[in-house]
Amino acid sequence: MKIRTADFIKSIAALNQLPVSKLPEVAFLGRSNVGKSSLINSVCNRKSLAKTSGQPGKTRVINFYRINEAIHFVDLPGYGYAKVPEKIRSGWKQLIEGYLKNCKNLKLGLVITDARHEPTQLDYAMINWLDYYAIPYGVILTKSDKMPRHQVQRRIAEIEKEMRQQGTYCQAVLSYSSFNNEGKPALLSLIASAVASTTDTNSPNT
Numbered sequence: 045m046k047i048r049t050a051d052f053i054k055s056i057a058a059l060n061q062l063p064v065s066k067l068p069e070v071a072f073l074g075r076s077n078v079g080k081s082s083l084i085n086s087v088c089n090r091k092s093l094a095k096t097s098g099q100p101g102k103t104r105v106i107n108f109y110r111i112n113e114a115i116h117f118v119d120l121p122g123y124g125y126a127k128v129p130e131k132i133r134s135g136w137k138q139l140i141e142g143y144l145k146n147c148k149n150l151k152l153g154l155v156i157t158d159a160r161h162e163p164t165q166l167d168y169a170m171i172n173w174l175d176y177y178a179i180p181y182g183v184i185l186t187k188s189d190k191m192p193r194h195q196v197q198r199r200i201a202e203i204e205k206e207m208r209q210q211g212t213y214c215q216a217v218l219s220y221s222s223f224n225n226e227g228k229p230a231l232l233s234l235i236a237s238a239v240a241s242t243t244d245t246n247s248p249n250t
């Protein structure tokens with residue numbers, strides 16, 4: 045799969061603003077500051093399609109991007125930023141969970157974690173959610189350039205083992221670097237196969 049076009053569609057702050065569309069969706073999930081926006085930009089070959097920010101935890105909207113006129117990338121708010129008051133955090137939770145409960149077109153979730161650290165409880169909560177709602181997903185370990193390759197491989201192996209034991213809908217555990225694009229072909233083929241059944245049709249119905 046090659047990404048030819050990537051267009052920002054809209055930001056929504058409430059679930060009643062979800063775009064009306066039949067395009068297959070790929071959702072990007074992860075803690076704040078984990079490198080989610082950078083990953084979206086890197087995957088799309090764009091510098092600032094998704095806003096990277098020095099102020100972690102600011103985004104509390106869901107952003108939609110249309111890829112190749114055929115797929116929606118859904119950028120969900122980063123979860124679990126400690127400095128955010130509980131009230132706002134629960135608002136994000138509602139938005140994320142509300143989306144996951146209602147998204148009829150979601151083909152793949154991407155749980156993005158930092159390769160240097162073990163996934164957090166919130167990452168596992170997200171993984172459990174995806175399994176509960178029978179949504180296929182991948183676990184993506186970002187910032188792989190910050191760690192020696194063998195350590196990244198070891199982390200992948202650890203998580204793969206856990207996923208074999210309990211991650212029923214986990215399709216792959218992959219590493220990624222938005223700085224040098226390591227892992228990009230593997231991620232693109234994961235996305236392509238997840239949406240394959242619906243993008244084979246000639247004219248996507250937006």
Ligand SMILES: Nc1nc2c(ncn2[C@@H]2O[C@H](COP(=O)(O)OP(=O)(O)O)[C@@H](O)[C@H]2O)c(=O)[nH]1
Binds near residue numbers: 187220221222
């Ligand atoms: N070394 C390295 N740094 C990264 C990578 N991805 C993101 N970063 C840095 O991590 C910080 C947070 O990135 P951002 O994409 O805004 O994270 P988000 O909050 O999850 O959307 C920024 O300072 C990025 O430059 C990566 O693959 N490698």
Ligand SMILES: [Mg+2]
Binds near residue numbers: 077080082096
């Ligand atoms: Mg971001």
